[in-house]
Amino acid sequence: MDQTMRPAGPYGLLAEFKDADALLAAATRAYGDGYRQIDAFTPFPVHGLAEAMGHTDKRVQWTVLVGGLVGMLAGFGLCYWTSVIDYPLNIGGRPLNSWPAFIVPTFETTILFAAISAVASVIVYNGLPQPYHPVFNVARFRERASQDGFFFAVEAADPKFDLAATRQYLHGLGAIEVNDVAH
Amino acid sequence: MATEVTRQRIPPTDEIPIVAPGQSLKTVTEKIADIVLRLKTPLSWFFGFTVGFLLLQGLLVAIMMLLFKGIGVWGVNMPVGWGFDIINFVWWIGIGHAGTLISAILFLFRQQWRMSINRAAEAMTLFAVACALLYPFFHTGRPWLALYWLLPYPNAMGMWPQFRSPLIWDVFAVSTYGTVSALFWFTGLIPDLATLRDRATKRVPKFIYGVLSFGWRGSAIHWRRYEIAYMLLAGLSTPLVLSVHTVVSFDFAVSLLPGWHATIFPPYFVAGAIFSGFAMVLTLLIPLRAIYGLQSYITARHLDVMAKVMLATGWIVFYGYLMEAFVAWYSGVQYERFVIWNRMTGPYWWAFWALILCNGLVPQLLWIRKVRYTPVILFAISIVVNIGMWLERYVIIVTSLHRDFLPSSWGMYSGTMWDWSFYLGTIGLFLTLFYLFIRVLPMISIFEMRTLVPGGQAKAHSE
Numbered sequence: 191m192d193q194t195m196r197p198a199g200p201y202g203l204l205a206e207f208k209d210a211d212a213l214l215a216a217a218t219r220a221y222g223d224g225y226r227q228i229d230a231f232t233p234f235p236v237h238g239l240a241e242a243m244g245h246t247d248k249r250v251q252w253t254v255l256v257g258g259l260v261g262m263l264a265g266f267g268l269c270y271w272t273s274v275i276d277y278p279l280n281i282g283g284r285p286l287n288s289w290p291a292f293i294v295p296t297f298e299t300t301i302l303f304a305a306i307s308a309v310a311s312v313i314v315y316n317g318l319p320q321p322y323h324p325v326f327n328v329a330r331f332r333e334r335a336s337q338d339g340f341f342f343a344v345e346a347a348d349p350k351f352d353l354a355a356t357r358q359y360l361h362g363l364g365a366i367e368v369n370d371v372a373h
Numbered sequence: 374m375a376t377e378v379t380r381q382r383i384p385p386t387d388e389i390p391i392v393a394p395g396q397s398l399k400t401v402t403e404k405i406a407d408i409v410l411r412l413k414t415p416l417s418w419f420f421g422f423t424v425g426f427l428l429l430q431g432l433l434v435a436i437m438m439l440l441f442k443g444i445g446v447w448g449v450n451m452p453v454g455w456g457f458d459i460i461n462f463v464w465w466i467g468i469g470h471a472g473t474l475i476s477a478i479l480f481l482f483r484q485q486w487r488m489s490i491n492r493a494a495e496a497m498t499l500f501a502v503a504c505a506l507l508y509p510f511f512h513t514g515r516p517w518l519a520l521y522w523l524l525p526y527p528n529a530m531g532m533w534p535q536f537r538s539p540l541i542w543d544v545f546a547v548s549t550y551g552t553v554s555a556l557f558w559f560t561g562l563i564p565d566l567a568t569l570r571d572r573a574t575k576r577v578p579k580f581i582y583g584v585l586s587f588g589w590r591g592s593a594i595h596w597r598r599y600e601i602a603y604m605l606l607a608g609l610s611t612p613l614v615l616s617v618h619t620v621v622s623f624d625f626a627v628s629l630l631p632g633w634h635a636t637i638f639p640p641y642f643v644a645g646a647i648f649s650g651f652a653m654v655l656t657l658l659i660p661l662r663a664i665y666g667l668q669s670y671i672t673a674r675h676l677d678v679m680a681k682v683m684l685a686t687g688w689i690v691f692y693g694y695l696m697e698a699f700v701a702w703y704s705g706v707q708y709e710r711f712v713i714w715n716r717m718t719g720p721y722w723w724a725f726w727a728l729i730l731c732n733g734l735v736p737q738l739l740w741i742r743k744v745r746y747t748p749v750i751l752f753a754i755s756i757v758v759n760i761g762m763w764l765e766r767y768v769i770i771v772t773s774l775h776r777d778f779l780p781s782s783w784g785m786y787s788g789t790m791w792d793w794s795f796y797l798g799t800i801g802l803f804l805t806l807f808y809l810f811i812r813v814l815p816m817i818s819i820f821e822m823r824t825l826v827p828g829g830q831a832k833a834h835s836e
Contacts, residue, residue: 209828217593230593233398233568234823236830240597250601258609265545268525272533279535291537294620298545301613305553308602308609309560316595319587326590335591336568338398338828 201324201373202227202345203356204331205365210236213340216363218242220344223359227348231325231341253311254304261303265296327372343371386677391486392825393669401670401822405815406565406572408665417664418808425804432798435791436511444514446791453774453786458512460766461796463621464649465505465803466547467642467762470614471650472498473554476561477610480603486678488821489670493661494654495558496816500806501653502551504799509544511795539623546620553613557606560599563589564820618646625769632712632773635700641693648686648732649762651679655755657807659748661816670817673746680745683758687736690765694733708778716772720785724768731761 207213210232217230221243230239269292273279278286313319325331325343335341342365344356353370360368392401438446449456472494479487513519521528522535523544534541566586573579589595622642625633655676662671701713716725735757738744745751776783788796810816823829 210830231591232593232596233402233591234564234820234829235596235600236593239593243593245594245597250598251605254602254605254609269536272525273536277531277533288537294539294542294616294623295536295545297616298542298549298613301609301616302549302552305556305606305609308605309556312560312595312598312602313587315598316592318589318595319584320590321583321588323588323590332571336564336571336589337402338823 199346199353201327201371202343202347202351203353203360204325204328204369204371205342205344205360205363206330206334206367206369207340207342207365210239210340212364213342214239214242216342216360216365219363220342220359224350225344225348227345227351229343229345231331231335231339231343233335233337233339249315250308250311253315254308257307258300258304262296262300264303265299266292268299269295324371324373328369330367330369386674389672389674389677391489391672391674392822393672396669396826398823398826398828401826402568402572402819404667405670405817405819405822406568408811409569409813409815410572410574410578412665414812415664417660418812421804422808422812425801425808428797428801429805430798430801431794432507432801435795435798438791439511439514439795444512446789448787448789448792450784450786452777452782452784453771455770455774456786457788457792457796458508459624460763460770461799462505462508463642463766464763465501465508465799466550466621467618467646467649468653468759469498469501469505469550469554469650470618470643470646471654472496472501473550473557473610473614474647474650475654476557477607477614480607481611485825486675488825489672489675489817490654490658490679491821492558492561492814492818493658493811493816494650495554495561496807496810496814497650497653497657498554499551499558500803500810502547502554503806504803506547506551507799507802509547539620539627542620543624546617550613550617553606553610557610560603560606561818562814563587564591564599565815565818567591568819569815615643618643625773630773630777631701631706631708632716632769635697637693637696637700641690641696644686644689644693645762645765648683648690649759651683651686652755652758652762655679655683655751656759659752659755661811663748665811665816667817670822676748676751677745680739680751680754683755684736684739687732687739687758691733694729711776712773715776716768719772719776721768721772721775724764725772728761728764728768731757731764735761 205216207216213230213232214236217228217239220228226244228243230236230243232239266289270287273288273292274286280286325335325341330339331341333339342360342363344351344360346353350356357368447456447458449458472491475487475494476491476498480491509523510516520526521530521532522541525534534544563586566582567589570579570582570586573582619639619642622638626635626638628634658671659676662668698713701709704710716722735754738750738754744754771786775786
């Protein structure tokens with residue numbers, strides 16, 4: 191990989207906290223104090239943690255809605271096009287566009303497209319799959335983050351970031367341990 | 374005094390914890406993940422897997438025989454043109470429904486006890502749907518020639534499927550159901566795969582779990598989108614699962630055949646599906662919790678609650694049987710009356726009364742508290758219900774078809790050896806897949822279990 195594209199210095203700092211409460215309090219304070227390039231890592235979803243760091247976008251919801259609507263149109267369109275336009279069968283003079291009979295396939299494709307959109311939006315908006323991420327360079331993170339560790343990262347890209355001062359700040363928030371994160 | 378003591382032995386359901394006390398983030402993670410990564414595979418695993426795998430070989434032979442000779446090797450005939458293929462298809466699809474009910478509907482109702490069993494129940498759903506799908510595919514005898522009326526694709530004949538037919542609705546419903554169940558299951562697995570990746574010590578498992586976990590790192594930003602999507606998937610799966618067995622019942626109810634043409638079919642099929650599915654969940658989980666020592670996670674409370682769901686849905690099903698008979702009599706239609714009378718007293722009387730015994734009478738034992746708390750009895754009842762639900766489909770399909778409007782066209786039906794080996798073979802496929810699942814994936818959702826132990830919630834939220 192082209193190393194010259196990387197900024198000099200570490201990726202950022204990774205602080206470990208005692209539990210979910212300490213982490214939530216620290217994230218809330220840090221966001222309030224103006225840090226923006228921050229993230230928290232927990233072994234289970236902690237409600238309000240992302241919101242405390244200013245993440246409230248509704249992209250997943252909108253994507254699922256649009257996916258569902260596209261699925262609905264696609265399903266009904268398929269029934270209509272095949273039964274009315276491309277392959278009309280006159281059965282006792284009954285209407286070709288027998289829409290009540292098309293509801294079931296339309297319903298199923300609506301659900302199918304919406305569900306695929308939901309899963310795809312988690313993967314795509316979260317930037318997954320991501321085989322490499324700098325936080326995995328911290329041994330403590332590899333050992334504990336997906337089991338019982340609570341971590342908080344401040345990236346060097348943050349305008350307020352300063353290696354020494356931010357480290358001090360994180361200790362002030364009650365971190366048990368603060369580590370440099372190499373790129 | 375004596376009653377005081379017995380009362381204390383089994384506390385009220387609500388007071389039994391979902392997770393036994395003394396568990397922490399560390400212990401749930403280690404216990405569940407190490408079944409896969411560190412525990413020596415128990416002998417009973419090898420035993421169960423071997424049984425499943427041998428039965429699976431029977432399925433392969435049955436499929437070869439079918440493809441080689443055609444569906445003449447099966448017992449279907451005129452007038453009984455639908456036999457084991459549709460009976461077993463409906464049976465398997467029904468079993469799948471409990472998994473989705475547990476993972477989606479109970480999620481929306483915030484039933485925390487679901488967290489101990491949803492992973493295994495969803496796996497059961499997936500494998501049951503896989504078994505079910507074999508039937509519509511192979512019942513055509515020459516599946517490679519028959520796809521054009523199953524799936525809409527442009528073909529040389531310029532033909533399209535008939536979208537006004539319940540059979541094509543069924544293809545759409547079941548394939549959507551299979552796909553969405555797989556997505557839901559895999560989405561739930563991602564954080565746990567990351568745990569396995571981090572706990573694995575050997576290179577190859579670490580690599581495989583690493584690839585499958587998509588590089589999940591537990592970021593709060595990711596968790597937020599993850600939870601939104603999971604909630605939406607649950608919301609989408611709920612109407613989906615209700616629609617699937619409704620559509621399956623349309624295969625019968627939309628026809629004009631006495632015994633099938635009934636408006637009660639959709640709700641009664643859905644209830645029957647959940648009834649049979651919970652029976653299968655109990656059949657699978659009662660031995661599993663004993664073998665792997667999971668009593669701290671799948672507690673007496675889980676068994677109790679599942680037994681109650683079975684009791685309730687069993688009554689809806691039983692009400693369905695009563696209404697079928699009542700409506701047949703009340704309609705005044707001689708053919709409707711005949712079908713029900715023939716069901717009860719005709720050549721298949723044994724199947725009908727065995728069905729009433731299995732689905733109507735035996736589940737009444739679940740009213741007794743002691744029964745709901747005794748795993749062995751519960752296991753036996755679950756097996757009886759599995760058999761009962763199979764008989765239900767047998768009775769509905771065979772007795773309605775075998776004596777139609779004209780006595781000159783009456784006939785009898787029974788499954789041949791190849792019908793049976795195909796059916797037992799799908800059970801083998803199911804067992805094989807399930808045993809592989811418990812060997813290589815966490816059978817309980819670890820990250821959800823973490824939220825049930827001390828330290829598993831932020832106080833700001835739980836207050």
